[in-house]
Amino acid sequence: MELDRPDPYLDEFARNLARDAGTPYAMVNVFGIDEQQFAGLCTPGEHSIFPSVGRSMSLDHGFCPEVVKRGNALVLPDVFASPRFAGNAVVDLINIRTYAGAPLIHHTGVVLGSVCFVGPHPQPASTGQESLTLIKQRRDEVMNYLYRRAGNQLPQ
Template structure:
């Protein structure tokens, strides 16, 4: 676990919902493999927000899995996130535990978030994410967009990411109901 050097708070929050989430993800058949529908949804996120990276992310006890991933970033392809990331990398674990959307126009403005490994390893400077809370009340994961430049997401970004999360949850519920 990574710690913030100032007040010694864990940078990655403790997630007490992991067992429930893992059981629910298994029921839904999610979070273990790439999903073309989620890749399409991530593509849509990049189009709607103009961000270079978008993910549909399911989080376990020790890792994050991007079942949906899209990038329009130019330059070094190795800078693009792969499908798996440690749980202590990035901001989605905070969104899952908080059960609320998170808007970071410039991650460097927030000491708690500026020290995250994705800042140095991938160059992430801004983040916009929302939780995927299903009909059982379980937070399955997140959707998010990130950029290597600061972005003024503001209230419009917050409303957009929340609406997109609701849209994806509806899609997941339809998929479950059609089984």
């Protein structure tokens, strides 16, 4: 399953995810040797007060590399509440204060990438479960799309 280039369906998916999460950013990404590529991307327009991002980012930027390494979803309603994540470069680069991401795991166990949404405003800790439910649901939608696109049957 290829995720290493822009996909119009995944761009639309990212726009819908950002809208539903109430954030200006959402991504579907895959990891290469040196960087992460965004096959699906929602980023604010050029006239937005929020900075725009490109189609790739260093592997030491963002929280998705941790999600891929862990193989589990990660929700940070307020990244400043977790010293481990508060110092990440994206916190200052694009003013990230909230994050939710989940790994895209093929039924063979291979982690293909991740899906996430990020925003500039911290959320109350009480929103964590809602964000977790949303990101896992959307992860499943992306995996279903990828299986269909590859012409495979969905795993049982």
